[in-house]
Amino acid sequence: MPGIQNKTAITRFRACIGHTAFSPHRHDVYTLGLTTRGVQCFNYRGAARQSLAGELVVLHPDELHDGHAGTSEGFAYRALTIRPSAIGDILPAQALPFIEGGQSDNPALKQAVSTVLADLDEPLDPLRAADGLFDIAIALHGAAGHTPSGSELDARATERARSYIHDHLDEAVSMDDLEQVAGQDRWQLSRDFRRLHGxxxxxxxxxxxxxxxxxxxxxxxxxxxxxxxxxxxxxxxxxxxxxxxxxxxxxxxxxxxxxxxxxxxxxxxx
Missing domain, CATH: 1.10.10.60 (Homeodomain-like)
Incomplete structure (x- = not known):
């Protein structure tokens, strides 16, 4: 099915692959996919890889890879793509996270990806998408062996965002709205909100x-x-x-x- 676009730079899609084989190619985005059925085989960074049902594939931007089914039954997967610039906005002045081998069993990353890929047939709520993007970026950073740096909390900005949520429970609320009312960068607001409200x-x-x-x-x-x-x-x-x-x-x-x-x-x- 066509990907579902939104302002947070995430595209979601699903695919069922039978006898089709993808020749070596590159993407200019992160691709994170959960294999849902069968055996997914691909060559990545000079080695043959395979992903079974329930396993997570993480392809770094501009890395050459191919793809084919490992059995005659084919395979299926759900996946999302994220622009590198969106990850960079959340992790400023830091190198993009790199997952060696193109696969990860990191629980936090797997959970973050699974959450965004749930209810794939429905449009992705903008605020939920922003949350998902943040969680994936932080989990990617951790899975790559880095620890996000701490920063000073802005409790007043967070309280302005929290009050806005309470005043607009029956309306659509976006990260743009919260960023504007809080007077704070959206990703710093996301960090502070989690730290203050859990x-x-x-x-x-x-x-x-x-x-x-x-x-x-x-x-x-x-x-x-x-x-x-x-x-x-x-x-x-x-x-x-x-x-x-x-x-x-x-x-x-x-x-x-x-x-x-x-x-x-x-x-x-x-």
């Missing part, structure tokens, strides 16, 4: 929307209308986030709360 701006926004959704659902409001009122695209969009955060769908959560309240009232009456 999570990313996008994750913080989602959790506050879920807080508002729980209150509405507990008051008996319609789940579908609640999803739209709280800034989610639709009920299924909210349900995915709700289950990821609470382990239950909104309907099951509502039922468990209602049953719990009924039990509580019975105990009091006794």
């Amino acid at each position: 999570t990313s701006p996008y994750r913080y926004l989602v959790m506050r929307r879920l807080d508002a959704a729980r209150e509405r659902i507990h008051r008996g409001e319609c789940i579908a209308q609640t999803a739209l009122a709280c800034g989610f695209n639709d009920q299924s969009h909210m349900t995915r986030h709700f289950k990821a955060a609470h382990g239950l769908s909104p309907f099951r959560w509502k039922r468990s709360v209602t049953q719990g309240a009924a039990i509580g009232r019975t105990i009091v009456q006794d």
Whole structure:
């Protein structure tokens, strides 16, 4: 399917390869892919490599490589590309991260890539994309054996961004918005926000929307209308986030709360 473009310099796509063999070629972007089926074989930096289902391939910009299936069944993968300049914006005045061998088992990097590649059929929310780009850049840096340098926190800028999120829970919020209201570079803001609030701006926004959704659902409001009122695209969009955060769908959560309240009232009456 065609890649999904967005302002954070990430393109996502999926591919199923049968008997096609790619001749040696280069990209001018980072390519990070998760093999989802079969055996993916490729030559990279003078050695033959292979990637099995669940493994992560990391191709550095301008590195020659080819590609073909390792078995007659072919292979499939999900992947994303990132412009080197986008990584450089997050890691200023530092050499681009390089992963030797074109593969990585770094847990943080694998998780960051998997998160961005989830829900591939849906457009990538701009704030989620910015979070994903930041997480991948920092994880790439760590997987390459570097430690990001610390910097002084700007708590006031972070608080301005946090307040803006609270005031716009039912609206689209982008990193452009937060950068403007905070008066701080977006990537420094991302670092400071994580250090002060323990999570990313996008994750913080989602959790506050879920807080508002729980209150509405507990008051008996319609789940579908609640999803739209709280800034989610639709009920299924909210349900995915709700289950990821609470382990239950909104309907099951509502039922468990209602049953719990009924039990509580019975105990009091006794």
